[in-house]
Amino acid sequence: MIHAAIYRTESGTIQSFAISGHAFFADRGKDIVCAGVSAVSIGAINAVHAITGVTPIIDQGDDGFLLCSLPEDLPDGINEKVQLLLEGMVISLQTIEEEYGKHIKITFKKQEVE
Template sequence: MITVTLVRDKNKAITGFAISGHAKTAPHGQDIVCAGISALAQSAIMGIERHLGRDIDFGQDDDGITMRLIGQPDSLTGAILETMLLGLNEIAKLYPKSVRITDHRR
């Protein structure tokens, strides 16, 4: 199962996320669930870092991806991260046994 953990601040703005695990809906390299989630996460990271020019703390290994905003979230980072979440939620609806999304507030 893929686990998506969102971290939000006291104002409910997303400040980071961690995605780990595998959907196991197809052989490695052919799993559309893993590919979709990975594409959404990587697009959000690139949008925040390259397009908006924001500083982030980013990590990636064989088990997953983590991202944390260095500065305060704003409407632009929020738009990117909430749009990512919309896509993740749609995938989770289609594959509820393969994707779990949780929110943590700080």
């Protein structure tokens, strides 16, 4: 199963997200759930960088692990654009979860420090 965790600040803005695991929906190379989650998450990171100029802090590893964190103290106007793009990502992931809930689980967590 793919596990996606969205980390929000106390004020509700997205500060980071982590994705790990495999969907096991189909054989490697034919797994539309894995491909969809990858496309949505990497696409959001690329959109944040291309549209806002913000370079998220990325950590990738084995087993489909992806951690994306935003730099601290973004200017308000830039952060609004970043948040809009990341909220779009969350909606896309939730849409995948609605259809393929046996293969992806999204959780929302509050960060302790804002």
